[in-house]
Amino acid sequence: MGSLSRKRNITAYANERNFPFVVQIAVPDGGFGSKLEAINAWHRYSKNKQRRGRPQSLGEKKFWRWCFKSSETAEQFSRRFGGELVPAMAPRRSQQGLDPIAVTDKTLSDTNEREAEATPCG
Secondary structure, eight states: OHHHHHHHHHHHHHHHHHSOEEEEEEOOTTOOTHHHHHHHHHHHHHTOOOOBOOOEEETTEEEEEEEESSHHHHHHHHHHHOOEEEEOOOOOOOTTSSOHHHHHHHHHHHHHHHHHHHSOOO
């Protein structure tokens, strides 16, 4: 059971990374019910594969997120079903969270400064 939940979380995370236009809808008190059926039908009819993002919580309020490739499709979905367009996740940086070009430039700059300090002045 735990592996299915983990797979779902990984898929939701990947959806938000690969489909950056996210519509977030608050879960109604009684659940989505027929609204979820309409959302599923809209995806089938519009030939947009349904991609769900990670569920969110703000206090006791729960939100579901749908991810889209284009802003136009996300706006159409939002107009039809409510919710709001929210930023997906920030793009990932390099492995250590550093920009490799900036690190290279800084390293070269530091090396040049050390060489200048080590060179005797005339």
